[in-house]
Amino acid sequence: EVQLVESGGGLAQPGGSLRLSCAASGFTFTTYWMHWVRQAPGKGLVWVSRIKTDGTATGYADSVKGRFTVSRDNAKDTLYLQMNSLRAEDTAVYYCAREIRAGLDPWGQGTRVTVSS
Amino acid sequence: QSALTQPPSASGSPGQSVTISCTGTSSDVGAYNYVSWYQQHPGKAPKLMISEVSKRPSGVPDRFSGSKSGNTASLTVSGLQAEDEADYYCSSYAGSNIFVFGTGTKVTVL
Numbered sequence: 001e002v003q004l005v006e007s008g009g010g011l012a013q014p015g016g017s018l019r020l021s022c023a024a025s026g027f028t029f030t031t032y033w034m035h036w037v038r039q040a041p042g043k044g045l046v047w048v049s050r051i052k053t054d055g056t057a058t059g060y061a062d063s064v065k066g067r068f069t070v071s072r073d074n075a076k077d078t079l080y081l082q083m084n085s086l087r088a089e090d091t092a093v094y095y096c097a098r099e100i101r102a103g104l105d106p107w108g109q110g111t112r113v114t115v116s117s
Numbered sequence: 118q119s120a121l122t123q124p125p126s127a128s129g130s131p132g133q134s135v136t137i138s139c140t141g142t143s144s145d146v147g148a149y150n151y152v153s154w155y156q157q158h159p160g161k162a163p164k165l166m167i168s169e170v171s172k173r174p175s176g177v178p179d180r181f182s183g184s185k186s187g188n189t190a191s192l193t194v195s196g197l198q199a200e201d202e203a204d205y206y207c208s209s210y211a212g213s214n215i216f217v218f219g220t221g222t223k224v225t226v227l
Contacts, residue, residue, distance in 0.1 A: 001157070026124050033218050037163075044120075044221035045155070045206050049223060059214025062118050096161060103168030104149035110162060 002026040002106055003011050006095050009111030011039075012086050016115070022079040022096030022108055029077040033099040036070060038092035046092075049061075049081065050099070064090075086115045121146065121207055121219035129197045139190040139207030143219055147188035151210035154183055154192045156202045167192060180222040194219075194224070202226045212225045 008020040022034070022070040029109035036048040049070040050059040058070050079096050090113050122140040129135040139146065139154075147218055152170045155163040164176055167183035170190060180195045190209070194201050207219035 033176075037218070044204075045208075045216050045218045046120075046155075047208065047216040050216060051184045057214055059216070061215075100165075100174075101172065102149075103153035103165045103174070104163075104208070105165035105168075105174060106154070107162040109165070 002098070004098065004106060004108035006096055006108040006111035009094065011114045011115045011116065012083075013117055014087060014115055016086050017082070017084045018086065018113060019115070020081040020083065020094055020096075020111055021078075022081075024077045024079065024098070026029065029096070030073075030074045032069075033103055034079045035097045035099055036079075037057075037095045037097060037104070038090075038113075040089075040092040040096070048094070051079070075100060083113070086113075088115050091115050118211065118215060118217055121209060121217055123205075123207060123219040124174045125220070126223045126225065128227055129194075130227045131197055131199065133193045135197060135198050135224060136193045137189050137205055137207075137208055137224070139192070139209075139219045140160045141188050141190075141209055141217070143188060145209040145211040146185065146190050147210065149210045150185070152183065152185055152190040153208045154181075155202045155208065156201075157206065163206065197226050199226050 003075040051070045067085045097107040154167040157163040171183040
């Protein structure tokens with residue numbers, strides 16, 4: 001079964017950092033581009049970041065560029081999102097997802113990040 | 118990186134059809150045939166319903182169909198069923214490893 005499981009969410013102070021992880025199983029992780037998408041409470045989906053199969057190419061939403069870094073460890077079948085200089089507006093559920101033909105499928109269950117003092 | 122524009126809500130009676138629009142620009146929707154659609158029920162993760170404008174992943178009912186004309190993509194749900202009541206989001210590739218989502222549409226089955 002193809003599965004993505006996020007972890008690492010929690011409470012962080014403004015200006016603080018968190019690292020999210022996404023453990024993949026049930027498919028050949030090394031052959032898929034991967035994404036992070038977030039959803040603030042009661043709001044819509046917002047694309048955050050994308051990373052190539054081998055980690056050599058990345059893309060970021062303007063709202064997180066320079067603060068967030070996506071990476072992957074293909075030996076561990078794990079995707080990461082390092083989030084620095086956190087702001088209140090980064091509060092959201094963060095989902096990881098696999099890209100197939102420019103669509104995202106499947107999605108993980110999400111991990112909740114709250115930025116508050 | 119502006120969000121794609123969707124109507125906030127749409128509705129229809131069981132058995133009817135509903136169409137949701139997704140308007141972007143010549144830099145995203147109009148530039149690439151990489152529009153996808155997602156269904157999200159409350160408290161659940163999104164589910165891919167359509168990719169590459171009109172392709173249905175395995176397991177998605179053929180009541181769901183997608184199309185595109187110029188800078189606007191559309192999702193049509195035919196033969197509405199109670200379980201189709203959900204939020205729907207479009208997404209498009211925008212070049213340079215950037216993606217963008219739509220503002221979301223809440224579909225109500227009357």
